[in-house]
Amino acid sequence: MDGNDATAQGIVTGGHHSQARARSRVRWLPRPRTAGVLLILLCLLLLVLLPELIWGHSARTPAPSALNQAPSADHWLGTDALGRDVLERTLVAGRLSISLSVLALGIGVVSGLVLGGLAAAAGRRIATVISGTIAVLVAFPSLMMALFLAVIFGSGAEGSTLAIGFALTPYFARVTENASRTALVSDYVAAARCLGVRGPVLYARHVLPSVSGPVLTSASVFSGTTLLAFASLSFLGLGVTDPSIDWGSMLDNGLGQLYTNPALALGPSLAIVIVAIAFNTIGETLTSDRRRRRTVHGRTAPPERVNDNRKDVGAGLGPYLLRVEGLAVEADGLRGGNAPVVDFGLSLRAGERVGLVGESGSGKSLSIVSLIKLDAPGTTAHADVHYFDGDDLNKIRAGRVLRKRLAGRIGLVGQDPMSALNPVVGIGSQMVEETVVHGHRSRRDAKRLAVRVLEAVGIQGAGDRLRSRPHQFSGGMRQRVAIGMALMDDPALIVADEPTTALDATVQLQVLELLRKSTEDTNAALLLVSHDLGVIANLCTRVLVMYGGRIVEELEAGDLRRAQHPYTRALVESVPDLEAARERRLNTIPGRPPEPANRPGGCVFAPRCPRAQADCVERVPQLEQSGPSRVACFHPIPDGRSPGTTLSGPRRDGGSHEGSSAHA
Numbered sequence: 001m002d003g004n005d006a007t008a009q010g011i012v013t014g015g016h017h018s019q020a021r022a023r024s025r026v027r028w029l030p031r032p033r034t035a036g037v038l039l040i041l042l043c044l045l046l047l048v049l050l051p052e053l054i055w056g057h058s059a060r061t062p063a064p065s066a067l068n069q070a071p072s073a074d075h076w077l078g079t080d081a082l083g084r085d086v087l088e089r090t091l092v093a094g095r096l097s098i099s100l101s102v103l104a105l106g107i108g109v110v111s112g113l114v115l116g117g118l119a120a121a122a123g124r125r126i127a128t129v130i131s132g133t134i135a136v137l138v139a140f141p142s143l144m145m146a147l148f149l150a151v152i153f154g155s156g157a158e159g160s161t162l163a164i165g166f167a168l169t170p171y172f173a174r175v176t177e178n179a180s181r182t183a184l185v186s187d188y189v190a191a192a193r194c195l196g197v198r199g200p201v202l203y204a205r206h207v208l209p210s211v212s213g214p215v216l217t218s219a220s221v222f223s224g225t226t227l228l229a230f231a232s233l234s235f236l237g238l239g240v241t242d243p244s245i246d247w248g249s250m251l252d253n254g255l256g257q258l259y260t261n262p263a264l265a266l267g268p269s270l271a272i273v274i275v276a277i278a279f280n281t282i283g284e285t286l287t288s289d290r291r292r293r294r295t296v297h298g299r300t301a302p303p304e305r306v307n308d309n310r311k312d313v314g315a316g317l318g319p320y321l322l323r324v325e326g327l328a329v330e331a332d333g334l335r336g337g338n339a340p341v342v343d344f345g346l347s348l349r350a351g352e353r354v355g356l357v358g359e360s361g362s363g364k365s366l367s368i369v370s371l372i373k374l375d376a377p378g379t380t381a382h383a384d385v386h387y388f389d390g391d392d393l394n395k396i397r398a399g400r401v402l403r404k405r406l407a408g409r410i411g412l413v414g415q416d417p418m419s420a421l422n423p424v425v426g427i428g429s430q431m432v433e434e435t436v437v438h439g440h441r442s443r444r445d446a447k448r449l450a451v452r453v454l455e456a457v458g459i460q461g462a463g464d465r466l467r468s469r470p471h472q473f474s475g476g477m478r479q480r481v482a483i484g485m486a487l488m489d490d491p492a493l494i495v496a497d498e499p500t501t502a503l504d505a506t507v508q509l510q511v512l513e514l515l516r517k518s519t520e521d522t523n524a525a526l527l528l529v530s531h532d533l534g535v536i537a538n539l540c541t542r543v544l545v546m547y548g549g550r551i552v553e554e555l556e557a558g559d560l561r562r563a564q565h566p567y568t569r570a571l572v573e574s575v576p577d578l579e580a581a582r583e584r585r586l587n588t589i590p591g592r593p594p595e596p597a598n599r600p601g602g603c604v605f606a607p608r609c610p611r612a613q614a615d616c617v618e619r620v621p622q623l624e625q626s627g628p629s630r631v632a633c634f635h636p637i638p639d640g641r642s643p644g645t646t647l648s649g650p651r652r653d654g655g656s657h658e659g660s661s662a663h664a
């Protein structure tokens with residue numbers, strides 16, 4: 001083990017306290033970016049309120065003594081054909097331009113919420129019609145739609161506001177529909193339904209709070225577009241008309257004299273660009289704040305994002321981060337019941353750590369790569385329900401669009417850090433490249449971040465190690481680097497596929513602690529695949545047990561010793577226990593899991609199961625609630641009892657008799 005490895009845990013833990021102190025010191029200071037946005041909002045507000053009060057009259061009153069003057073000390077942007085100061089008019093026009101944009105945005109948001117909510121919650125036929133209509137309307141460019149509607153609603157401030165507002169409706173409806181569908185399949189909505197909450201009340205109380213985040217984020221992003229749409233309509237003579245002024249109508253006037261008095265068009269053009277950038281900056285900040293949580297990089301997050309998934313579960317707040325139902329992975333020639341993965345389902349909340357365990361060949365790897373839309377070669381995956389972080393992945397076109405959408409939101413930590421890192425490229429370049437390619441940061445920022453991440457994962461002298469190649473690190477350090485790489489973009493989900501298999505026992509512990517700390521710091525969810533039940537029990541709160549391509553049991557990690565499925569129990573009893581009597585023989589499970597093509601009918605585990613009975617070979621048991629767990633077994637072990645029959649007992653089928661290690 002490397003010195004770095006030996007001390008890394010201490011560094012990480014020690015750093016925690018000093019970070020906490022630093023955090024408490026700066027808790028009440030707004031981040032520079034937030035302060036910048038507040039400043040922008042204040043400026044916009046002043047722009048809406050003050051110029052009208054100060055120059056409202058003079059900006060509209062002709063001044064025959066100063067017609068068409070060029071920019072000067074008295075008139076910074078010159079005067080127009082009636083002698084009015086262009087700068088004053090530009091500032092006064094801001095009131096209508098900004099307030100009408102906000103109003104149109106409000107119309108778009110409210111109508112989108114209603115339409116999208118109906119598309120998600122109405123009966124199947126109505127929902128299909130509304131959803132289809134939204135899909136068609138979204139396909140139209142919003143400006144074309146606004147032009148079309150402006151003809152219907154008429155020109156002028158009112159008509160153009162309604163036209164632009166309703167032109168935005170389909171976009172907000174689409175966002176609302178997607179977010180509502182995610183919320184509607186959540187457990188807390190099911191629980192509310194059980195309590196008799198229905199209809200609009202259910203929607204307002206339990207669905208709307210989940211929808212409001214993405215809708216508000218979209219609204220801020222669309223605000224820039226709305227402003228430009230107003231300018232375009234006024235420019236075309238369909239928007240604000242004399243004596244009122246907005247930037248679009250000023251542009252309309254200015255363009256006629258572009259060659260004789262260019263400042264006339266320059267004023268409103270600059271104003272549109274500056275305010276559109278301001279709106280988009282606000283939108284971007286909201287978007288990134290929503291995605292980004294407090295991280296090991298030292299950036300901060302809202303206090304409510306601090307890891308506390310129990311609070312989340314208890315209060316039923318927020319939708320799942322990841323929800324998959326009916327996932328099947330088919331390989332060439334292996335379909336239906338013989339597909340490598342059949343009917344896999346998983347719901348994961350932000351900050352939650354879930355373990356996936358099962359013997360080799362049970363389908364763990366295929367399931368997780370399909371969960372994150374990285375289909376293994378030669379296989380195809382499809383799921384009935386597949387939501388991630390507010391996105392319905394079934395609705396996003398596979399390929400580049402999907403990849404771009406998921407970029408940086410999922411961090412993958414593989415088994416072998418050597419194969420995860422390019423051996424001929426310095427680790428700094430690899431870390432920087434990923435995040436720059438995702439378009440999330442400039443190269444310089446990414447480099448600074450890489451140093452902070454490496455420090456956080458316990459690499460000493462991180463700045464100097466950026467140029468080091470993977471072979472210059474020990475195995476444990478390489479895995480730390482791989483974890484650091486996965487954390488670079490602040491992912492919402494970390495998927496770790498047997499991350500400690502290639503490491504020795506002491507380094508394993510440090511890497512697991514690092515994963516725990518990283519997920520706690522960032523509130524990222526963790527899906528951990530491991531053969532080692534001890535690892536899973538130590539790190540995860542919930543465990544999914546796979547066998548023969550299916551989930552056979554889902555239980556709390558603390559309940560593993562009371563597992564009800566004979567397979568899970570056999571796995572648990574095969575783990576050495578320091579408290580158990582030394583003479584106690586460890587269990588082994590006879591035989592080995594069948595290949596997908598040779599799976600028996602009925603319960604796949606039946607041929608190796610000491611509790612199997614006639615019905616087990618006739619039907620496939622489905623995952624059903626049994627006490628606190630969900631079990632797919634016709635004859636589960638009653639809570640607290642031992643399986644009754646030795647698991648290394650005689651076999652019932654003609655399959656292989658080579659005893660497989662009972663370790664998963």
Ligand SMILES: Nc1ncnc2c1ncn2[C@@H]1O[C@H](COP(=O)(O)OP(=O)(O)OP(=O)(O)O)[C@@H](O)[C@H]1O
Nearest residue numbers: 331340359360361362363364365366377378379596
């Ligand atoms: N491309 C493929 N085509 C056909 N069968 C496949 C393909 N990939 C995997 N399989 C089969 O699917 C089953 C599940 O494989 P998977 O790699 O998901 O298992 P696993 O539980 O992750 O095993 P391990 O723990 O050894 O990684 C295996 O029997 C494997 O042989």
